[in-house]
Amino acid sequence: MTAQAMTNVGTPVSESFEPKIVGFLCNWCSYAGADKAGSSQTPYPPNVAVIRVMCSGRVDPQFILDAFHKGADGVMILACHPGDCHYKEGNQRAVQRYRILLGLLEQFGIEKERCKFDYVSAGEGEKFVRVITEMVDTVKGLGPLTLPVRAY
Amino acid sequence: MKIGLYVCTCGTNITATVDAGKVIDELTAQFPESYAAQVEFICAAEGKEFLKDHLIANRPDRVVVAACSPREYESTFMQILAEAGINPYYLQMVNIREQVAWVTPDPAQATRKATTAIRAAMMRVRYQEPLEKIEQEANGDVLVIGAGPAGLQSALFLAEAGRKVVLVEKTPVIGGMPVLYEELFPTMECGPCLLEPFEAQVLHGDSAHNIELLLLSEVTGVTGYYGNFTATIKQAPRFVGTTCIGCGMCVEACPASAANEFNCGMDEKKAIAMPFLGALPNLPYIDPGSCLRSLGQDCQLCLDACPMPGAVDLEDPGRIVERKVGAIILAIGSKLYDCSKVNGLGYGEIPGVYTSLEFERLASSNGPTAGEIKIPGGSSPASVAIVHCVGSLDPQHQQYCSGICCEYAFKFNRVLEHKLPGTKIHHFYKEMVTAGKSDFVMYEHARKNPDAGFIRYREIEEIQISASASGQKIAYRREDNTVDSIATDMVILCPAMVGSGDAAKLGDMMDLTRGEAGFFDELNGRLHTAQSKVKGIYLAGTCQAPMDIAQATSQAMAAAGYVLSGLAAGKKLVIEPISAFVDEERCSGCRICGGVCPYKAITFKDDTHTSSVNALLCHGCGTCVAACPAGAIQGNHFTNKQILAEIEAILQ
Numbered sequence A: 001m002t003a004q005a006m007t008n009v010g011t012p013v014s015e016s017f018e019p020k021i022v023g024f025l026c027n028w029c030s031y032a033g034a035d036k037a038g039s040s041q042t043p044y045p046p047n048v049a050v051i052r053v054m055c056s057g058r059v060d061p062q063f064i065l066d067a068f069h070k071g072a073d074g075v076m077i078l079a080c081h082p083g084d085c086h087y088k089e090g091n092q093r094a095v096q097r098y099r100i101l102l103g104l105l106e107q108f109g110i111e112k113e114r115c116k117f118d119y120v121s122a123g124e125g126e127k128f129v130r131v132i133t134e135m136v137d138t139v140k141g142l143g144p145l146t147l148p149v150r151a152y
Numbered sequence B: 001m002k003i004g005l006y007v008c009t010c011g012t013n014i015t016a017t018v019d020a021g022k023v024i025d026e027l028t029a030q031f032p033e034s035y036a037a038q039v040e041f042i043c044a045a046e047g048k049e050f051l052k053d054h055l056i057a058n059r060p061d062r063v064v065v066a067a068c069s070p071r072e073y074e075s076t077f078m079q080i081l082a083e084a085g086i087n088p089y090y091l092q093m094v095n096i097r098e099q100v101a102w103v104t105p106d107p108a109q110a111t112r113k114a115t116t117a118i119r120a121a122m123m124r125v126r127y128q129e130p131l132e133k134i135e136q137e138a139n140g141d142v143l144v145i146g147a148g149p150a151g152l153q154s155a156l157f158l159a160e161a162g163r164k165v166v167l168v169e170k171t172p173v174i175g176g177m178p179v180l181y182e183e184l185f186p187t188m189e190c191g192p193c194l195l196e197p198f199e200a201q202v203l204h205g206d207s208a209h210n211i212e213l214l215l216l217s218e219v220t221g222v223t224g225y226y227g228n229f230t231a232t233i234k235q236a237p238r239f240v241g242t243t244c245i246g247c248g249m250c251v252e253a254c255p256a257s258a259a260n261e262f263n264c265g266m267d268e269k270k271a272i273a274m275p276f277l278g279a280l281p282n283l284p285y286i287d288p289g290s291c292l293r294s295l296g297q298d299c300q301l302c303l304d305a306c307p308m309p310g311a312v313d314l315e316d317p318g319r320i321v322e323r324k325v326g327a328i329i330l331a332i333g334s335k336l337y338d339c340s341k342v343n344g345l346g347y348g349e350i351p352g353v354y355t356s357l358e359f360e361r362l363a364s365s366n367g368p369t370a371g372e373i374k375i376p377g378g379s380s381p382a383s384v385a386i387v388h389c390v391g392s393l394d395p396q397h398q399q400y401c402s403g404i405c406c407e408y409a410f411k412f413n414r415v416l417e418h419k420l421p422g423t424k425i426h427h428f429y430k431e432m433v434t435a436g437k438s439d440f441v442m443y444e445h446a447r448k449n450p451d452a453g454f455i456r457y458r459e460i461e462e463i464q465i466s467a468s469a470s471g472q473k474i475a476y477r478r479e480d481n482t483v484d485s486i487a488t489d490m491v492i493l494c495p496a497m498v499g500s501g502d503a504a505k506l507g508d509m510m511d512l513t514r515g516e517a518g519f520f521d522e523l524n525g526r527l528h529t530a531q532s533k534v535k536g537i538y539l540a541g542t543c544q545a546p547m548d549i550a551q552a553t554s555q556a557m558a559a560a561g562y563v564l565s566g567l568a569a570g571k572k573l574v575i576e577p578i579s580a581f582v583d584e585e586r587c588s589g590c591r592i593c594g595g596v597c598p599y600k601a602i603t604f605k606d607d608t609h610t611s612s613v614n615a616l617l618c619h620g621c622g623t624c625v626a627a628c629p630a631g632a633i634q635g636n637h638f639t640n641k642q643i644l645a646e647i648e649a650i651l652q
């Protein structure tokens, strides 16, 4: 358990709560979408730290659980649009796993809104900004994640 | 571990919001064995020079470059690492420009975000392994399936470049569909005139020795992968050998006949026959379906009539051959949408209602009527309806426009005008499409034909064709909602093009996906239409999408170009190291990975009861890595350890 996670337990939700969100972005579309948002210099909240994977299909549910375990308040998986995955169907696998994981998260006492799957294409800089902003707002609304038992 | 951290300021693009000094102080404190340097423009010539020299002088164990997007510069910096004698996979890039400085106006926030991102990279890079590109020998020979214009073009082009080509064709003749057309749009050039010289090149030209032509043949199996495929080909017996001089005496002697497939069954041909007049190669063949011998009779009249000893071989068993090739080009063509699926048109029921292909044969001098356009009963039509867009632009059937039907419909207009002056022609169309720099000529010509009329309909169901005493009656509703009817003697339906019937079988064999209409999926609809989704298998012509001869032959050249650049003489195939591999010790043999691999790169080894990844086929997506319940698959350069280290660093 990290120190950060410990301090989260029982901390009252304050106005200044800045969530930590881990974002898994596939290299070909979503990461490029994030770059597109950057090129247009549209500001968005800094709370999402990006981990680049070649395909959303690489995102092992274990990573998501691990992120929550280590203190993330939210996790995002951003993928190519259906049919656009650079590897044919990795995004399909990713979304299937995501759906199964959502059920599991609730059992762990993690609101499913803390884990978000979405499609962002290489051209959708604006959508990237919107999705990130909405997620940050959502997680701010939920407050810091407090896990009754931080073990899985 | 000594990590060399290089922070690019990008002029002031990055440092306008990110305090590079602060980032460096914090991280060098956390990673005391590491060092850091600020560079103004690391991507510029001086920046790259600096990086290289600095790497050589400092010899770090791992390198992190915090600058702009790795999508743009990762390969540049990997190259510099290699030049400095450091394994290029020891590099990790962090995008602190597009994903931090440019989108985070608050300096404190930007500095924090950059620090987190670089920390994650520094944690991760420690676990990065030295990877090497692997080289593998590859076979430069090519299998081309289908000997229509596209297949011939690829085969010839490759053969001229010195490649050995195995050209497999399922019929007894080469040339594909257009060789059956008397005239071609937009110039009214004769089909055989265009294609016969081309066919002759393939059969007897300077490079013909590089082409092994297998007629009456089908590919029954394909194993292996890019660079090393093995194809099994089943060749049916022709019963006629190459000593045949094409005199036709056997044909005269043959007592049996059956429907002639080359004339869409509109007449009959002998059991031993030339496919059609002018067919190349100029050899007859025996259709076992109608030959009396296959019906158990002891006929050998053809053999007796043949003046060339050994030319007719009634005991020809056919054969099965195996060929090793490095690449495969699919040029199997397409077919017409089944017009009987469109209600109200009477196809297959009402006499005198033909498909465009049937009309092509009726208009051809080597067709069933020797080129005289006749209706059942033997007279010439005085009134002809040509129905465009049959089964096209229609959610009930096919939604796309095939792009060539209007063209040939106007060609038919010209053929009719020429052969039967004064014939009334009624074009029924939903949309009119004649794109391209010369194709409008056909349309203009049709418009100028005083005997031609144009009727726009909204839905094909609003055309109802019924039989009448003299021919057909067509009741229709125009686009302006008015209704009317006309009497015709002949109807020509111009249906959508759809995927060939063989596409499913071949597709399954090679793991190629197909869209709803049966065309093979291309790798990318704009950049790589001639490349399938499987490495080393290429697409040429209408098996990929509806297209005309010009497009099909261009695509054939493109397919051949992929082969020539990918499998060049003396060049080995480079296997990218970002792939997956199975730790056999941990593999439980559950085969889940094989099921999720989009590239059939994973095979199951029966002897060890474990799965293994073919690195040449693996694209490195990592889907199998995430799927493996035993954690037995490692995704190079994106290992669990590396990703978990990033997660941990982010959440510190």
Ligand code: FES
Pocket: A026, A027, A028, A029, A030, A054, A055, A056, A057, A078, A079, A080, A084, A085, A086, A087, A089, A090, A091
């Ligand atoms: S590459 Fe983007 S989801 Fe597969």
